[in-house]
Amino acid sequence: MDPEHAPLIQMKNIEKHFGRVIALAGVSVDIFPGECHCLLGDNGAGKSTFIKTMSGVHKPTKGEIRFEGKEMHFADPRDAISAGIATVHQHLAMIPLMSVSRNFFMGNEPVKKVGPMKFFDHDYANKVTMDEMRKMGINLRGPDQAVGTLSGGERQTVAIARAVHFGAKVLILDEPTSALGVRQTANVLATIDKVRKQGVAVVFITHNVRHAMAVGDRFTVLNRGQTLGTSQRGQITPDELQDMMAGGQELVALEGSLGGTV
Amino acid sequence: MTSATQPTANSDERVKEISSFRNALIRPELGGIVGTIAVFTFFLLFAFDSGMFNSQGIMNWSQISAQFMIIAVGACLLMIAGEFDLSVGSMIGFAGMLIAIFSVTLGWPVWLAIIVTFVIAVSIGALNGFIVVRTGLPSFIVTLAFLFILRGFAIYLPQTIERKTIIGGVSDVAEGDWLAAMFGGKIFTGFFQWMGDNGIIAVFERGTRKGQPVVEGLPMLIVWAIGLVIVGHIILTKTKFGNWIFAAGGDSEAARNSGVPVNKVKILMFMFTAFCATVLAVCQVMEFGSAGADRGLLKEFEAIIAVVIGGALLTGGYGSVIGAALGALIFGVVQQGLFFAGVESSLFRVFLGLILLGAVILNTYIRRIITGER
Numbered sequence: 247m248d249p250e251h252a253p254l255i256q257m258k259n260i261e262k263h264f265g266r267v268i269a270l271a272g273v274s275v276d277i278f279p280g281e282c283h284c285l286l287g288d289n290g291a292g293k294s295t296f297i298k299t300m301s302g303v304h305k306p307t308k309g310e311i312r313f314e315g316k317e318m319h320f321a322d323p324r325d326a327i328s329a330g331i332a333t334v335h336q337h338l339a340m341i342p343l344m345s346v347s348r349n350f351f352m353g354n355e356p357v358k359k360v361g362p363m364k365f366f367d368h369d370y371a372n373k374v375t376m377d378e379m380r381k382m383g384i385n386l387r388g389p390d391q392a393v394g395t396l397s398g399g400e401r402q403t404v405a406i407a408r409a410v411h412f413g414a415k416v417l418i419l420d421e422p423t424s425a426l427g428v429r430q431t432a433n434v435l436a437t438i439d440k441v442r443k444q445g446v447a448v449v450f451i452t453h454n455v456r457h458a459m460a461v462g463d464r465f466t467v468l469n470r471g472q473t474l475g476t477s478q479r480g481q482i483t484p485d486e487l488q489d490m491m492a493g494g495q496e497l498v499a500l501e502g503s504l505g506g507t508v
Numbered sequence: 509m510t511s512a513t514q515p516t517a518n519s520d521e522r523v524k525e526i527s528s529f530r531n532a533l534i535r536p537e538l539g540g541i542v543g544t545i546a547v548f549t550f551f552l553l554f555a556f557d558s559g560m561f562n563s564q565g566i567m568n569w570s571q572i573s574a575q576f577m578i579i580a581v582g583a584c585l586l587m588i589a590g591e592f593d594l595s596v597g598s599m600i601g602f603a604g605m606l607i608a609i610f611s612v613t614l615g616w617p618v619w620l621a622i623i624v625t626f627v628i629a630v631s632i633g634a635l636n637g638f639i640v641v642r643t644g645l646p647s648f649i650v651t652l653a654f655l656f657i658l659r660g661f662a663i664y665l666p667q668t669i670e671r672k673t674i675i676g677g678v679s680d681v682a683e684g685d686w687l688a689a690m691f692g693g694k695i696f697t698g699f700f701q702w703m704g705d706n707g708i709i710a711v712f713e714r715g716t717r718k719g720q721p722v723v724e725g726l727p728m729l730i731v732w733a734i735g736l737v738i739v740g741h742i743i744l745t746k747t748k749f750g751n752w753i754f755a756a757g758g759d760s761e762a763a764r765n766s767g768v769p770v771n772k773v774k775i776l777m778f779m780f781t782a783f784c785a786t787v788l789a790v791c792q793v794m795e796f797g798s799a800g801a802d803r804g805l806l807k808e809f810e811a812i813i814a815v816v817i818g819g820a821l822l823t824g825g826y827g828s829v830i831g832a833a834l835g836a837l838i839f840g841v842v843q844q845g846l847f848f849a850g851v852e853s854s855l856f857r858v859f860l861g862l863i864l865l866g867a868v869i870l871n872t873y874i875r876r877i878i879t880g881e882r
Contacts, residue, residue, distance in 0.1 A: 324767065335765065341758035342879045343825040344751075352755050353767035355748035365746045394879030 260309035287468035302326030332414035342394030399430025536819030540834030573840025574733035582784030584832035590757030590824030595654035600804025608799035619687035633782025637775030679797030692794025694725030757824030
């Protein structure tokens, strides 16, 4: 990553407390345009809380969020979305019974005026959907094909393409590959790569080191609500990442008994 | 990354090309179209000479079908939005009773009675929707409560005010009222007279109305039905709001994540359902000249059955207004057709049960095709 670039988002010393539980104890991360920033961590490390803070679902207890250099206070996710921070959830992104084109424009329907009436511009929607899908390498039978017929990876891809089409500058992907097979995972990772090359910052949450290593430019590991630092690609090995995620010594002991396959 | 960029340019070889037959099967209206053809073929073969297909016969089953259609449009959009309304039948009785009480008992002008009734009915629809959206309870339970509440009032009000359960005399007060004519009148009377004069449709042979056609015009009931079907179909398939209706019923969480105002959509659909029920109530009151406390009994289920025959999924997110209209047509034609064919009318219920079962099974199968489930 070119360090001269100004960061798109700066999260500075973010703390988040839920009652007596300290979910985040001062996490700082910078995210640059065009990078794929992998956020790794075991379950309960605070990954979800952190990205929810970034996407406006939670307000930080302490700390500062700067977006494009300005300090931001997102009141709700809609604020974050209109600023250009889009989240693609693993589930709950697509409606299987609806066509790809209807899904693609859900909530952002293009309208065409006929006299005083406004109609859903299906021709435009279909055309854009087919174009965007082709760019992402998905060949649809037609724009009216139901999302239910797509594989899990393709659905993720549609959701990502949709977010980018509607002007996302930062794309937060919440464990997009955790429920996918090998080939579908490859497709989603390829999509991430394409999106990154368009200059979109991708925040890729995962606990799979191999998926992270495949596309990540920089890696931040969260453990027990704290960052264990951010490393550049090439400066860290998968084993080191794995160790950091699991918190060091315990995994060494475990790995001994499992023959180093974790 | 080279391994990850496997070309997906060629579509997956394991996805079979879908035949045009299967493609047609995916259309929600398919069941309705097939059913309509089957039903008409059947009655054309077995009841052609019974008078079912002369002008009075056609008008007879058209009117019955139109009644079903009016409430089916509302029920259809609501079901696609993911909710039910079981209070439709009671709403018909209740709204009809309000009109009679306002216009006959209280002596208000009929147009005012109709407008106030619409406002009250649509507000109750909004209340239904509000409770469902706010509490997150199944609409089945909430509207079941209103089924009893509204039916109770439809009996209680005339009982206490007039000491009877039917209030008549609406025809007299509705005479010459502009808004009443929008529901109880007939249009194209000149055209029907012309058809009578030219021997296309039957005319009275003797008596004071000699020479006038037996069917004097197109009842407003049918005009409303066709109008609502067209408007409902356009809203659902051709507008932004229609997309929101599908989205709200398909997966409300995903829809919310995408910025669809799901709660607003659902409440509006409850209001529209109440509106449709009230349209039917006004048409009935104007036609019969009276309001009865038992009007609209079981109509909610008939509306739901028509919608399901028309291809909508009970779970929401999928369906068609045209399909629902065809479902209503099948309903009306069979109900009246059995009468024309001289079949014992109680068999109609047997038929209903069977066709409902068949439609639900077919719909489940279609759903599997669409979503690719196994």
